[in-house]
Amino acid sequence: MPKDIRPFEEIRLLFANLPAPCAKSLAAVRARDAQLTKPPGALGRLEEIVEWLAAWQGKAEPTIDGPLVAVFAANHGVVAKGVSAFPPSVTQQMLDNFTAGGAAINQICKSFGVGLKVFELALEHPTGDFSEGPAMEENAAAATLAYGMEAIDGGIDLLAPGEMGIGNTTSAAAIYAALYGGPASKWTGRGTGVDDEGLARKNAVIDSALALHGPHLSDPLEILRRLGGREIAGMMGAILAARLNRIPVVLDGFVACSAAALLHAMDENAIAHCIAGHVSPEGGHREVLRRLGKKPLLDLDMRLGEGSGAAMAIGVVKGALACHRGMATFESAGVSGKS
Ligand SMILES: Cc1cc2ncn([C@H]3O[C@H](COP(=O)(O)O)[C@@H](O)[C@H]3O)c2cc1C
Numbered sequence: 001m002p003k004d005i006r007p008f009e010e011i012r013l014l015f016a017n018l019p020a021p022c023a024k025s026l027a028a029v030r031a032r033d034a035q036l037t038k039p040p041g042a043l044g045r046l047e048e049i050v051e052w053l054a055a056w057q058g059k060a061e062p063t064i065d066g067p068l069v070a071v072f073a074a075n076h077g078v079v080a081k082g083v084s085a086f087p088p089s090v091t092q093q094m095l096d097n098f099t100a101g102g103a104a105i106n107q108i109c110k111s112f113g114v115g116l117k118v119f120e121l122a123l124e125h126p127t128g129d130f131s132e133g134p135a136m137e138e139n140a141a142a143a144t145l146a147y148g149m150e151a152i153d154g155g156i157d158l159l160a161p162g163e164m165g166i167g168n169t170t171s172a173a174a175i176y177a178a179l180y181g182g183p184a185s186k187w188t189g190r191g192t193g194v195d196d197e198g199l200a201r202k203n204a205v206i207d208s209a210l211a212l213h214g215p216h217l218s219d220p221l222e223i224l225r226r227l228g229g230r231e232i233a234g235m236m237g238a239i240l241a242a243r244l245n246r247i248p249v250v251l252d253g254f255v256a257c258s259a260a261a262l263l264h265a266m267d268e269n270a271i272a273h274c275i276a277g278h279v280s281p282e283g284g285h286r287e288v289l290r291r292l293g294k295k296p297l298l299d300l301d302m303r304l305g306e307g308s309g310a311a312m313a314i315g316v317v318k319g320a321l322a323c324h325r326g327m328a329t330f331e332s333a334g335v336s337g338k339s
């Protein structure tokens with residue numbers, strides 16, 4: 001890499017070589033689907049899911065042999081402003097809970113045969129309070145995004161990026177307000193359950209941060225650096241690396257989608273390999289998905305994070321693929337076709 005290129009410029013260069021969907025694999029899946037013992041189209045969006053898997057994996061026979069939930073964890077300086085119902089110590093405590101197998105994400109991954117990896121991002125050093133100054137330096141934001149890219153290794157064929165980080169719904173809401181326009185109250189929700197006063201503080205903190213950083217918020221990587229967090233940078237890197245490695249991505253809720261929204265703002269095509277696993281009732285998530293052009297698979301009023309909604313959706317994706325792979329054809333089963 002030439003020495004005079006700044007870290008964010010290196011990231012921008014990656015967008016020049018994003019792989020396209022594989023038309024041949026897509027056609028192969030459609031041809032097989034037409035022969036399966038069901039009326040055409042009767043499996044609805046399950047059929048689209050298999051097409052999506054094939055097109056992005058570039059496999060005529062798509063696989064889910066190595067599905068992974070990758071949870072990125074970080075702490076946020078902005079919690080000092082009283083924007084979460086829980087203390088920042090809960091981030092580390094929940095990581096211990098993940099390791100012990102006691103969190104919701106552990107149970108969902110176990111139920112659907114999904115791997116779980118946790119990436120801890122310097123929890124003892126929270127990012128700067130973004131209502132006072134930038135959350136991160138450019139070097140740190142870029143390095144964390146690169147770390148998120150490294151987290152995606154060879155054995156993975158389906159990815160769901162998740163997060164754990166007390167205060168991160170404030171960061172995500174600030175990102176949406178910066179990308180799509182304020183006021184903060186259009187995007188915020190109660191996160192872990194702040195009361196009316198807490199919600200008012202959250203809105204005021206975000207509105208003052210937007211005023212502080214306003215002139216610098218036209219570039220999505222500057223939005224990440226100023227208002228984001230390490231887990232959001234890590235998820236951006238993971239989603240980008242998945243694209244470069246032809247790994248389809250299932251998006252989680254309000255916080256995880258802020259990483260996807262930043263990539264989408266850099267290049268609309270950058271998240272074409274992603275589907276929305278679910279819609280969260282948190283803040284403006286439904287509106288975010290509309291802007292990203294993603295129709296959620298599930299709508300279960302889940303507002304947890306950890307990758308939990310995406311992991312539930314992987315259960316549906318697995319069911320879709322099982323139908324496509326396992327069903328008999330009209331010919332093999334001796335079932336009469338359409339008369
Ligand atoms: C026990 C517990 C487990 C969680 N698992 C995910 N989150 C979720 O809540 C946090 C964001 O909400 P806020 O912005 O209000 O702090 C994130 O850590 C997110 O992953 C949790 C939160 C708590 C308290």
Ligand SMILES: O=C(O)c1cccnc1
Nearest residue numbers: 253254255280303304305
């Ligand atoms: O929808 C989410 O991802 C979410 C909502 C509340 C708290 N943490 C995450």
